[in-house]
Amino acid sequence: MLSRAKEYLQDRRDDVQDYAGGFGKWILVLIAIYLLVTLVLGMIWSSEPDTFSVREHTRTVAAEMNREPVTGFATTVTMIRIAETLLDKPGGYLSNDVFPPGLWLDNMPAWEYGALVQLRDLSRAMRKDISRSQSQSAEDPDLVVAEPQFHFDSGSWAIPSTEAEYRRGVTALYRYLDRLSNPSQPEAQFFARADNLNNWLADLETRLGSLSRVLGESVGKASVSESLATDNEQDPLTDTENGEQIKTPWTQLDDAFYEARGTAWALLHIFRAIEVDFRKVLNDKNASASVRQVIIELEGSQGAMWSPIILNGSGFGVLANHSLTMAAYLSRANAAIIDLRELLSRG
Numbered sequence: 001m002l003s004r005a006k007e008y009l010q011d012r013r014d015d016v017q018d019y020a021g022g023f024g025k026w027i028l029v030l031i032a033i034y035l036l037v038t039l040v041l042g043m044i045w046s047s048e049p050d051t052f053s054v055r056e057h058t059r060t061v062a063a064e065m066n067r068e069p070v071t072g073f074a075t076t077v078t079m080i081r082i083a084e085t086l087l088d089k090p091g092g093y094l095s096n097d098v099f100p101p102g103l104w105l106d107n108m109p110a111w112e113y114g115a116l117v118q119l120r121d122l123s124r125a126m127r128k129d130i131s132r133s134q135s136q137s138a139e140d141p142d143l144v145v146a147e148p149q150f151h152f153d154s155g156s157w158a159i160p161s162t163e164a165e166y167r168r169g170v171t172a173l174y175r176y177l178d179r180l181s182n183p184s185q186p187e188a189q190f191f192a193r194a195d196n197l198n199n200w201l202a203d204l205e206t207r208l209g210s211l212s213r214v215l216g217e218s219v220g221k222a223s224v225s226e227s228l229a230t231d232n233e234q235d236p237l238t239d240t241e242n243g244e245q246i247k248t249p250w251t252q253l254d255d256a257f258y259e260a261r262g263t264a265w266a267l268l269h270i271f272r273a274i275e276v277d278f279r280k281v282l283n284d285k286n287a288s289a290s291v292r293q294v295i296i297e298l299e300g301s302q303g304a305m306w307s308p309i310i311l312n313g314s315g316f317g318v319l320a321n322h323s324l325t326m327a328a329y330l331s332r333a334n335a336a337i338i339d340l341r342e343l344l345s346r347g
Contacts, residue, residue: 020107038101045091045101046108048261051302054078054272067181072130074276078269082119083150083170086112087163095178096157108243110255114262116154117207122270123147123169125200131176131189140188142179145174192278192309194285194344195291201341204267208334211263214256216313217248253323254310260326261301267333268298281344290340297333 054074061077062069087093094102095109127143149169156162179188248256271294275282282288305322313319 019260028257039105040089041101042060044096046105048108048111048265049085049089051265051268051299052081054186054269055276057081058273058276062181065178065181070181070190071192071277072180073177074273075122075126075190075270076173076180076275079122080173080177081165082115082269083173086115086119087170093163093166096155096162098157107254107258111262111265113154114259114264116150116262116264118263118266118270120147120150121203121207122200123150125196125203129196129199130191133189133191140176142172142176142188145169146176192281194281197274197278197281198341198344201337201344205334205337205341207263208330208337211256211260212327212330212334214248215260215323215330217246218253218256218321218323219247223342247321253312257310257323257326258272260330264298264301264326264330264333268295270301271295271298282317285343285346287340287343290336290343293336294333294340297329297336301329301333321346 058069058074058077062073067073091102091108093112094105095112097105122205123143127139127147131140131143132138146169149165149172152160152162152163152165156165176188180190182188271291275288275291275295279288280290293339306321307322310322311320312323313321
């Protein structure tokens with residue numbers, strides 16, 4: 001009787017071990033499948049959105065709304081398209097993801113941030129200058145809503161989520177667009193003046209200058225402080241110091257690169273819209289060529305990436321340096337913006 005009981009217990013123990021072993025194998029299989037799926041999704045979600053035709057998109061939206069594309073229509077629908085791309089591209093908005101694969105990705109969140117900064121700057125310019133005839137004019141009520149919504153925390157996951165706040169900003173832009181293109185509601189305005197455009201370009205000039213510097217520091221460069229910049233008054237023949245060596249950490253190279261790519265992507269479409277809405281003032285100031293030059297440089301920055309990683313070869317080394325290539329495009333675009341601002345400032 002005792003031996004039978006021992007045999008029974010041993011059989012049950014074997015059954016439990018077999019069940020545990022089989023269950024463990026299924027767990028490993030499920031984990032492997034999950035990792036494979038997240039890997040594939042991560043590759044898909046990391047694909048940058050394609051560029052689009054601003055003119056064609058403007059005509060399409062105007063036809064859907066049964067409205068005439070008045071001055072400001074192209075810029076507003078472009079802002080909406082940029083915001084909707086951030087929210088609705090494959091994988092959606094990734095900067096606030098807390099689960100894989102979004103949690104593992106950093107290139108696309110950096111790209112999103114670059115585009116988001118340009119959306120924020122333009123929404124502020126729209127509220128502060130472009131929609132107002134003078135400093136004493138009232139702010140547009142929908143732009144008052146849209147501008148702070150796009151400045152909401154870009155990494156908030158819930159209560160409230162970043163996506164919900166940005167969609168409120170998009171909705172406010174749609175309301176502004178509807179009033180702007182509605183002849184029966186003349187209170188919505190878009191003043192395509194040289195001074196308004198110049199004010200926004202001044203902020204953009206500093207943005208691109210900072211990005212170009214960070215990209216250029218991928219190979220390291222000397223940074224001269226104010227104290228070292230002055231010559232030795234006692235002996236002017238004394239060699240001057242080169243200053244501190246500054247270099248972007250290798251862990252941040254790809255983030256800086258993709259932030260610049262997102263910035264350039266958004267700016268490319270914004271300048272295409274400016275070419276439409278500000279065409280009269282650009283022609284009057286002989287500045288159309290400068291805007292076209294900015295667009296050409298930004299188009300060059302969106303070339304296809306054939307390398308799976310961001311290479312960081314030395315300036316004249318064997319390997320490519322993607323950061324320096326991007327910095328060259330942004331620097332040339334910034335130079336064209338400086339020329340554009342000078343033309344707009346002339347009487």
